[in-house]
Amino acid sequence: MAVKIGIMSFAHMHACSYASAAVRNPNIILAGVADDDKERGQKMADMFETTYYPSYEALLAGDIEAVVVTPENAKHKELTLMAAEAGKHVMCEKPLAPNLADGREMIEVCRAKGVKLMTAFPCRFSPAMRRVKEAVDGGAIGEILAIKGTNQGKMPGGWFIELEKSGGGAVIDHTVHVVDLMRWLMKSEPKEVYAEISNLMHHQDYDDVGVLTITFDNGVFTTLDSSWSRPKSFPFWGNVTMEITGTEGVILMDMFAQTFTVYSDKNMQTTWNFWGSDIDYLLVNDFAMAVANNLPVSITGEDGLKAVEVALGAYESARSGVPIKLPLE
């Protein structure tokens, strides 16, 4: 039987992609949406031909089994706790929370209420990334020695640059995806982070440049560029890359390289059109299958929080000028 899900808030633009994935999936029914921005919620309900609920409470009072939580970062806890109290399983957008206390509470309450809590890390579902994991696990490049990662993008604007709503700029936004991939790939935990952070792209009160150096328990050192360093004129939203150096070779992955280039005189713009697999679809499907079959989620709240911790450590390192030990005190 198809899984009935709801979406709580469309503040994060990924909500649209998840909604689209849900309505295209024969195993999922998008039963309703709610949003504290009434106009936005109604518009999305119309677009995805589902019910608009005037309040989160009204949505949660229905017979949905699970929700996708996609508000501003600072509201992740509030909406996740509401859903858990109502006995609904939760897939929460990344970063799981803007601080460790929020994240811990989310994990504890979901556990206490017996609902699943999944962190939305779609990059784990990338076929290229799956292939990387398979190759590494199969010993294709020997032992991993170092990884160079990037998650560079365009400055998203909106609440992402209002620190009380986001908890931080580029570093909290773009650190968590690749840190999660590194943890997953190596089955090892980050033990130290050093970061150089600045605001020299946009010269505002939020960080837009971050270059992190993260070492792991297994001795592997990595760097991660989490900057909003793609200009407005860039032909694509950004990238997720990992270049892995091993004792017996290298693996170079550019997750969104499956594109063709369009040069259009209509808007005097060059764009890269992505034609690779839809990882948001695969993510939402994975969550729905865990709910339908009552299986543990593949990416937990703890996974989400571990990644957040690296971003928070990076801010601490930039403030203090020294490498910061992980986990944080």
Added chain:
Amino acid sequence: MQRVALVGAGHMGKVHGPAYAGMLNAKVVGVMDIRKDAAKELATALDAEAYTDFDEMLESAKPDVVDVCVPTPWHKEYVIRAAKAGKHVVTEKPMGRTLDDCREMIEATQRAGVIFMPAHVLRFFPEFASMKASIENGAVGNPAVVRTTRGGSFPHGWEDWYGNFEWSGGLVLDLIIHDFDWLRWNFGDAERVFAKGLCTRNLGHLDYALVTIRFKNGVIAHVEGTWANPTGFTVKVEVAGDDGLIDFSNKVAVPLIIARSKVEVGQGQGVAIPESPLAQNPYYAELQHFIDCVEKGQRPAVTPEDGMKAVEISLAALESINTGQPVEIGG
């Protein structure tokens, strides 16, 4: 006409020597190498005399200029001996193995009143000169975050000197010093360096490093160096500023690929070899600049201080790799 004496007939000597052949105002008159055969082979190719003794070369070939292409730890010795003999000197990068070496070379060449240039050839590569011009023209606004990549497979040299850390300093001193100098040329002096690398791990013919530099002007640079990449020599640059982005890769900027279907015995398949031919060899441009400076008595565009400050960043990165802490430059 400047008479040039070449010290070292190894990999770089074989690059520098032929570069002079195209110049009207320079001529290689002597090639010295402790390996008699190597000296002779290159000297013959350049129509010069071969030597195994430096003093004998100075006395007999009577050069105006000495070009030092020996492994790093011996730069100091030949630079100082050349300066004391009143010869102008160009030396391959890195300028020295230590900062003290660099200081002694600067002192000796100053005292002798000779022109001295560390050969940071990247400044004479058209793509790197052109990127600098674009940055200066404001194409990307004020630069904020810069990324460079350089490397390929592990290099082979005399007595495996690249594999001897005490001699070469690994790729942090030998390879990505190119990028350190180019970054300094663009963004001024560095403030601090944080680095991770494999040079302390004794992994044999495998080295890799990731270096983060904070410049005094606020620019953050990330420099990757690899001697562990079998996909072929790779050079990448990305400069993100508040008004745009520069993106360069030598894997993309390929005007020519020659792939032969006729396969040699023993080879599994035909190999496609990418090429990026230029009318003017960057080493020629670099050495021509040096010779012109000697002729006109001018200070070269790459100063000895530039050479020393690039070494300083490399040594700071190595210190950071050892200590696990950020290292202040000039601290």
